[in-house]
Amino acid sequence: MATLSVPTPAPTAVEDAEKLKKAFQGWGTDEKAVISVLAHRDATQRKQIRLAYEDLYKEDLLKRLESEISGDFEKAVFRWIFDPIERQAILANVAAKKGIEDYRVIVEIACVSSPAELLAVKQAYHARFKRSLEEDVASHTTGDFRKLLVALVSTYKYDGAEIDTKLASSEAKILHNAIVEKAFNHDEIIRILSTRSRAQLIATFNCYKDEFGASINKVLSGDEFLSALRSAIRCINSPQKYFEKILRNALNKPGTDKDGLTRVIVTHAEKDLKVIKEIYHKRNNVTLDHAVAKETSGDYKAFLLALIGN
Amino acid sequence: MATLSVPTPAPTAVEDAEKLKKAFQGWGTDEKAVISVLAHRDATQRKQIRLAYEDLYKEDLLKRLESEISGDFEKAVFRWIFDPIERQAILANVAAKKGIEDYRVIVEIACVSSPAELLAVKQAYHARFKRSLEEDVASHTTGDFRKLLVALVSTYKYDGAEIDTKLASSEAKILHNAIVEKAFNHDEIIRILSTRSRAQLIATFNCYKDEFGASINKVLSGDEFLSALRSAIRCINSPQKYFEKILRNALNKPGTDKDGLTRVIVTHAEKDLKVIKEIYHKRNNVTLDHAVAKETSGDYKAFLLALIGN
CATH class of the missing domain: 1.10.220.10 (Annexin)
Incomplete structure (x- = not known):
């Protein structure tokens, strides 16, 4: 129950890469065009677009985006563009280095992912950072937090339905x-x-x-x-209820917790954001779209709303 | 540098299954024939023999062996017959249920295996026991031992050669x-x-x-x-030095520590027992074959000596 909407038939990766290149040309960037492509393609398509772009223009799409867009919009695009496993590895790395400050991200990755997903994230972590998630979490925490967080990320749990x-x-x-x-x-x-x-x-x-x-x-x-x-x-x-609360707190916080807001939307748009949206609506008597539109602005707002399925 | 010797060309799995069946027939068991087959086949061949036997005689080779052989010989054959990953999962399960009594087995599996091997053992553990190695180790230990053993078996370590x-x-x-x-x-x-x-x-x-x-x-x-x-x-x-010491202690112990002796020989015969044997010889001024022959007897002795490459 994703909120991501992908047109059918979708343009080819080459067509998308060309559209992005065009959006980058001339004075300023056509952010609307960037959003119309990237916020409406699934993980496989995004990967294909990156490959096609590199192939056509001999430049890294990520590097180019870095110089074209900025602020919360840029951060959100940079979270979104990766495939889910790669993205979790990156989120885990950023959070692990912050120690207990960002413990929620570590807890989410450890406790919401299935054992197979968590393993894939740890494998992506090895490949990308040349070290283990466990050692990074362990070396940036102490005391009770270390005991809890390291144990949660380490165990390769059994995934069967059997209950004793x-x-x-x-x-x-x-x-x-x-x-x-x-x-x-x-x-x-x-x-x-x-x-x-x-x-x-x-x-x-x-x-x-x-x-x-x-x-x-x-x-x-x-x-x-x-x-x-x-x-x-x-x-x-109840992961979806948990994420509804993260969204609620992020949106209600004075100044808005953009990191939390971006993280939940970006990591769930392709997965279960529809369910989280419904819970949000019931709990807050206002739609998530409405709340996001109220608390954000500009290209960041347009990008999030596109991912939410607005 | 294994000590296992496999004849080339080896008989087919069907021929081996037939030889085993013949060894079981009549009064008593022809243990020599059992050893001549099982102690001279690699993991893939042993698996093929089990499949061929089941196919030909509609009975489980393991169940039949259980009623044909006994004592230390039976235990050793039952450890040996599985493939290395399956065997480690079984050894880990037996050890985990004993709590700290058998902590060495847990330490060996956690610290000698590569991260990929340990992961495979944990996957085999899930499939066979419908639970995780971690939960079994954690629930049968307490205090410092729990802290150490659970941490060692849990982490999915980085396996690269990079050093800081x-x-x-x-x-x-x-x-x-x-x-x-x-x-x-x-x-x-x-x-x-x-x-x-x-x-x-x-x-x-x-x-x-x-x-x-x-x-x-x-x-x-x-x-x-x-x-x-x-x-x-x-x-x-230095895992090989470590295992030499386990063998030395097992052989020097009054009455001989059969579990330790069997474990090291069975788990290393197909891997690096030749190196461990050399270290043993240098350290003890006597060959491992000689020491094993002196401290064991009967079919158990014949089986271990065959695995050692005697």
Whole structure:
């Protein structure tokens, strides 16, 4: 349920490359033309356009874009243009180097991706940065955050649907005990979240709610580390609701959190942004299009609205 | 530099299956025939033999072997018959369920395997046990051992040859400081060992030796946790020397450590046992064949000697 709209039949990669070249020529850039091409092509098509452009004009499309566009628009285009796995590797690298400041990006990549996707991101990370995601996260964090984030990005989880209900019940109790004792950094919480499969964890969270009368998320509130735990649980349990909240917070923040806004739209337009949009509309009594249009401007606004499917 | 010897041309899988069937028929089992087939076929051939046997006789070769042979011989054949990745997954599962008792097996699989091999073992683990290696190791260990073992098995390390010499020097100092403070369970020691690439770690260990005048291994001696740290370092730094020591300890132990002896021979016969044998000979002034012949007996002895290339 993507929001990305691609015309059928789509122009060929060569036609698109020619249109972009034309948009770059002369005084200034024809941003509308850039948006009309790039915001309406899927990952494979974007890759083909880059190859065709390089082939035709012997210059790197990314480098050319860098000198043609700027600001939030440029940042958004540079996030968007890569394929999803490559993009996650780049986002992970930027976030890892910032330590805990951008922990949410690390949590999202670790907890929303399937084990196979996370593995592909880590392989792209090796190829691009000549090091591992794990070592970068580990060397830029300390203490409880390191324990949590490194464990989340490291594990190659089982991806099957099998559930052990006894285990779910016993681990719900372990989580509850740690929470009652306010031992939120407890090794057992991190062990359970970081090693159990998504299906098993969802069973455990359901057991928690049944046995202790409240969603585990509701009882975790306090400092930033608790926010990280909560983010991990929400990314595992209900990623689309989680991303709706990221969008809501980004749009409601004075000055708008452009990084958060761009990240969610760009990483979900080709995937599940339609669902996130519906949740947003219900939750906020205003459409996402309307809110984005209100809080952004210029080419950045036009680009985001195109990706949202406006 | 394997010790496994395979005849050329080798019999077909069907011929081998027929020979095995014949060895099982009548009163008792012709163990010599079993050894002459299984101890002289590579992983692909062994797989073909299992398929051919199943096809010809509508029975599982493994099940039949279970009722035909016994004791240490049976255990060794059951370790040997699988292909290397499948075997490591099985060894890891047996070890993980024993918690720290068998920590060496976990350390070996995590630290000797290349990142791609470890990943393949974890994928085989998922397929066979419907869970992850990480969750099994984590749920059967606690404390410092859990921190170390889970970190070692989890990370998908970078496998390139690039080295950052400044980083090697600064992390050698971090290791040295932790060792001076006797903070062996220090998060930084575990972080460095579990996340840095093999090439980077070897550079760091070399820096350590240059700057502090002693091999990092020599300064780590004490309790069982320190042994685990030392095992990890030796598996990264000089796996063949490490395995020579496992063999030496297994053979010198009163009663012989059959599990250790079988494990090293079976997992290295098709890989690098020739090198380990040479190191053993130099170190002990006796050949590995001689030592194995002295400490074992019967079909078990004949099987191991065949794998060693005797």
